Amino acid sequence: MNFEDETGVYLVKLARYAAEAWVRREKSPQPIEPIPEQAKFVTGAFVTVKTIEGTNHNLRGCIGYPIGIDPLFKEVINLARASTLEDPRFPPVKERELPNLVFEVTIMTPPQKIVYSSPQNLLEQINVPGDGLIVKLGRFQGLLLPQVPIEQHWNTEEFLSYTCRKAYLSMDIWKKERITVEKFQGIVFSETDPNGSIIRQELDGSC
Numbered sequence: 001m002n003f004e005d006e007t008g009v010y011l012v013k014l015a016r017y018a019a020e021a022w023v024r025r026e027k028s029p030q031p032i033e034p035i036p037e038q039a040k041f042v043t044g045a046f047v048t049v050k051t052i053e054g055t056n057h058n059l060r061g062c063i064g065y066p067i068g069i070d071p072l073f074k075e076v077i078n079l080a081r082a083s084t085l086e087d088p089r090f091p092p093v094k095e096r097e098l099p100n101l102v103f104e105v106t107i108m109t110p111p112q113k114i115v116y117s118s119p120q121n122l123l124e125q126i127n128v129p130g131d132g133l134i135v136k137l138g139r140f141q142g143l144l145l146p147q148v149p150i151e152q153h154w155n156t157e158e159f160l161s162y163t164c165r166k167a168y169l170s171m172d173i174w175k176k177e178r179i180t181v182e183k184f185q186g187i188v189f190s191e192t193d194p195n196g197s198i199i200r201q202e203l204d205g206s207c
Helices: 005-025 072-086 095-100 119-124 147-152 156-166
Strands: 045-053 056-065 101-108 132-137 140-144 180-184 186-191 198-201
Touching: 005 045, 005 072, 005 095, 005 101, 005 186, 005 198, 045 072, 045 095, 056 072, 056 101, 072 101, 095 101, 119 156, 132 156, 140 156, 147 156
Parallel strands: none
Antiparallel strands: 045 056, 045 101, 101 186, 132 140, 132 180, 186 198
16 A cells, blocks of 8 residues: 555645534535645545644544545545544544644554464564554454554564453453454555655654
């Protein structure tokens, strides 16, 4: 999966534009024209919102679709609303917060189920940096994006364990029970500062 930088820049600008419309006017905006052809592709995506506090970026909201259901530009408009106003972990974003927010868009590949024979074999098939993870067991499910273990300085075992915790499972359940684990890759574009330059993050451990 290859997306041009101009597509990523467009999607991040669209995420901010849409979020500001939702927060300020409670109204869905029309997409920014012209729409790049790649922004019309149907694939999974996440919109992440962070607050700036000194040199730290703290999570303010993150909502997405692992599997694409609409063209990317439509997904980003809807996810901008969800990540700012509907993330159950946080109160809705207030208008006064907008100047201090950084927006990030992750374009996802379709998740692939990992077929494994043992806990060690499972670990061997997860790449950090590189992969995002989805863990499933019964009605429980958790997802962490591929940039998370880089930002948190986790190794592969820690990444898998924290994804289990995201699914409200014990962190070591993958050592004891057969769970479903899927992996995916992502292309990440983000603002360097609020309403600032937009860059492609290199998910190789250097960012």
